[in-house]
Amino acid sequence: MFKFEGANILSVQQFDRESIEYLFRIADAMQPYAHRHKRTHVLDGAILGNLFFEASTRTRVSFGTAFNLLGGHVRETTGLKSSALAKGESLYDTARVLSSYSDVIAMRHPDSGSVAEFATGSRVPVINGGDGANEHPTQALLDLYTIQKEQHAHQLGIDGMHIALIGDLKYGRTVHSLCQLLCLYKDLKITLISPAELAMPDKVISAIENAGHQCIITEQLEGHLDADIVYQTRIQQERFPSEQEANLYRGRFRLNQSIYTKHCKSNTVIMHPLPRDSRSDANELDNDLNLNPNLAIFRQADNGVLVRMALFAATLGVENLVNRYESEVRWYSNKGNTVN
Numbered sequence: 001m002f003k004f005e006g007a008n009i010l011s012v013q014q015f016d017r018e019s020i021e022y023l024f025r026i027a028d029a030m031q032p033y034a035h036r037h038k039r040t041h042v043l044d045g046a047i048l049g050n051l052f053f054e055a056s057t058r059t060r061v062s063f064g065t066a067f068n069l070l071g072g073h074v075r076e077t078t079g080l081k082s083s084a085l086a087k088g089e090s091l092y093d094t095a096r097v098l099s100s101y102s103d104v105i106a107m108r109h110p111d112s113g114s115v116a117e118f119a120t121g122s123r124v125p126v127i128n129g130g131d132g133a134n135e136h137p138t139q140a141l142l143d144l145y146t147i148q149k150e151q152h153a154h155q156l157g158i159d160g161m162h163i164a165l166i167g168d169l170k171y172g173r174t175v176h177s178l179c180q181l182l183c184l185y186k187d188l189k190i191t192l193i194s195p196a197e198l199a200m201p202d203k204v205i206s207a208i209e210n211a212g213h214q215c216i217i218t219e220q221l222e223g224h225l226d227a228d229i230v231y232q233t234r235i236q237q238e239r240f241p242s243e244q245e246a247n248l249y250r251g252r253f254r255l256n257q258s259i260y261t262k263h264c265k266s267n268t269v270i271m272h273p274l275p276r277d278s279r280s281d282a283n284e285l286d287n288d289l290n291l292n293p294n295l296a297i298f299r300q301a302d303n304g305v306l307v308r309m310a311l312f313a314a315t316l317g318v319e320n321l322v323n324r325y326e327s328e329v330r331w332y333s334n335k336g337n338t339v340n
């Protein structure tokens with residue numbers, strides 16, 4: 001099993017199924033704290049360096065929230081231009097310095113491989129919050145955790161399921177990492193729906209095939225949406241050579257309630273790493289799905305806090321101490337009652 005304590009989390013390739021199941025059990029145990037039924041101070045005094053050199057809302061804030069919910073403090077820096085990297089400082093030097101200010105670092109950066117390079121200079125665990133089009137391991141973990149929960153709600157498991165991934169499979173790091181994780185499971189049908197120009201990289205397709213899964217590659221939505229999970233994505237316009245090129249694909253694959261009714265199963269779960277692009281020329285996931293109980297996108301985002309709490313607890317070696325440092329919540333809260 002993967003030893004979490006003191007480890008960098010750079011790629012999903014580090015994990016086996018046993019370590020993931022271990023992590024998910026820790027995530028389950030985080031629910032009372034995330035839902036504000038109880039507090040814990042297990043990381044009192046610890047500091048998270050939350051370094052986001054690329055745009056982010058959910059990932060950045062949920063890393064910070066997860067750390068705060070464990071009782072730790074967060075120091076944050078956002079934007080490449082406002083950091084010393086813009087003055088020519090190396091990732092190694094930045095890591096040497098910032099790791100002496102922190103106990104763990106979460107980092108996002110626009111270049112593939114940058115977080116691993118940074119980790120070589122860090123004296124504390126580094127968690128990859130997304131490195132260019134390469135990987136987004138914590139998103140894949142929370143996606144898999146969500147898939148497991150949603151499948152359980154339908155008395156199903158992950159083995160044997162059908163998942164359809166849609167959109168920008170070339171530049172979308174979340175789908176790269178998720179497909180690699182799904183290779184730890186058995187007998188899946190994985191349908192990859194994208195324009196040919198935005199197809200899933202060959203490396204990921206080979207991994208899917210080597211895992212013995214059935215892999216279907218298509219440019220059509222129709223006839224491929226009768227899956228257990230439909231995972232929609234955004235055109236990653238920031239990774240295209242020009243905006244005009246991104247515009248060629250925006251809005252190509254839209255999902256709305258009438259398409260869902262016509263082509264999906266009655267209980268197909270819809271996921272999206274978010275942000276969904278809600279501009280009228282894109283609108284890959286229409287607001288008219290908001291009342292569909294199978295739209296899991298907000299449950300998915302909520303699960304991000306649980307999984308990131310689990311990762312912090314495990315990498316800092318306190319996963320068995322969390323309830324020893326509990327106290328009560330004194331303020332009004334109804335967070336445990338969210339419906340969708």
Ligand code: NCD
Nearest residue numbers: 058059130174234273274275
């Ligand atoms: C994704 C990302 O940044 O890769 N979002 C996220 O982390 N929740 C997907 C995206 O930006 O489209």
